[in-house]
Amino acid sequence: MHVAIAGNIGAGKTTLTKLLAKHYKWEAQLEDVVDNPYLDDFYNQMERWSFNLQVYFLNSRFRQVLQIRESGKDIIQDRTIYEDAHIFAPNLHAMGLMTNRDFENYKSLFDLMESLVQGPDLLIYLRSSIPNLVSQIHKRGRDYENTISIDYLSRLNERYEAWIHGYDKGKLLIIDVDDLDFVDQPEDLGSIITKIDAEIHGLF
Numbered sequence: 001m002h003v004a005i006a007g008n009i010g011a012g013k014t015t016l017t018k019l020l021a022k023h024y025k026w027e028a029q030l031e032d033v034v035d036n037p038y039l040d041d042f043y044n045q046m047e048r049w050s051f052n053l054q055v056y057f058l059n060s061r062f063r064q065v066l067q068i069r070e071s072g073k074d075i076i077q078d079r080t081i082y083e084d085a086h087i088f089a090p091n092l093h094a095m096g097l098m099t100n101r102d103f104e105n106y107k108s109l110f111d112l113m114e115s116l117v118q119g120p121d122l123l124i125y126l127r128s129s130i131p132n133l134v135s136q137i138h139k140r141g142r143d144y145e146n147t148i149s150i151d152y153l154s155r156l157n158e159r160y161e162a163w164i165h166g167y168d169k170g171k172l173l174i175i176d177v178d179d180l181d182f183v184d185q186p187e188d189l190g191s192i193i194t195k196i197d198a199e200i201h202g203l204f
Contacts, residue, residue, distance in 0.1 A: 001026075001200070002068050002118075004077040006164075007126030008156050009148065010136035012177055016126065017078040019182060019189060020196070029064050029077040036060075043147050050092040051102040057084045058110060065117045080120065082169070085110040087159040095155070119169025122199050126177045127161075130154055173199050 003026070005013045014030060021028035038053040061081040068075045085107070093103040128136075133153050137145050164174065173195055182189040 001074045001122075002077065002120040003075070003122045003124065003196075004080045004120035005124045005126065006080055006083055006160070007177075008128060008133055008153060008160055009145070010133040010140075010153075011126040011128045012136065012182070013078050013126060016124075016182060016192070017076050020193070021076050023189075023193060024074070024076070026074045026076045027071075029068065029075055031078045043145070046092070046097045050089075050098040051106065054084060054089045054092070054098070054106055055109070057088075058106070058113065062113045062117070069118065077120065080123065081110075081113065081117065082119075082163070083160075085114070086163045087156055091152075091155050091159055095152075122171045122173060122196070123167065123169065124196070125160075125164050125167075125172065125174045127164075127174055128157075128177050130157060132178045133157075171199055171202065 003020070005017050005020075007013050017028050017030065020026065036053075036056060038049050038056050042049040042053040058081065061079070061084060064077060065081055068077065089098065089103065089106050089110075092098040093100070098106070130150060130153055134150065137148060164172070175192060175195070180188040180192070182192060
């Protein structure tokens with residue numbers, strides 16, 4: 001089974017991925033943030049590095065999805081290939097941080113990859129308000145994230161909502177995370193697990 005968690009920067013994807021992997025004994029596929037050679041450069045000079053960064057993510061995520069399907073294991077994935085293509089890349093393009101030429105090239109590459117992969121069996125979308133995202137981003141204190149603006153996060157949130165509204169790749173579970181603390185409040189994690197159980201049982 002392939003479960004994926006989607007959500008904006010700071011929504012709690014990685015944390016929840018690890019907690020659910022532990023609970024269900026699934027294998028966790030985490031986002032390649034540490035080894036990403038473009039992230040620092042991108043946040044310092046978005047216009048110059050946006051295309052390189054997005055192609056790196058696309059390649060990494062496509063490889064992940066192929067491995068997930070080939071492995072036959074139960075895997076939970078932190079962020080999907082769709083978020084790069086429907087949210088991050090178009091947002092950079094709309095902000096004038098990716099040229100038309102690069103964006104068309106990127107979209108063409110994504111369309112080809114998408115034709116070769118299946119969506120996850122269950123997508124869990126973590127919906128969050130901007131104040132909550134800002135608070136979480138500051139809490140984890142990654143240097144390269146200090147320059148992220150409220151405007152940038154708001155634009156991403158709008159695109160996430162539009163994408164989720166039209167999502168049709170498989171089962172979808174939306175979780176509002178503003179009032180949840182699934183790290184320190186076991187009952188909050190428990191309520192999420194109950195919802196996931198209901199969705200998973202519906203898969204069989």
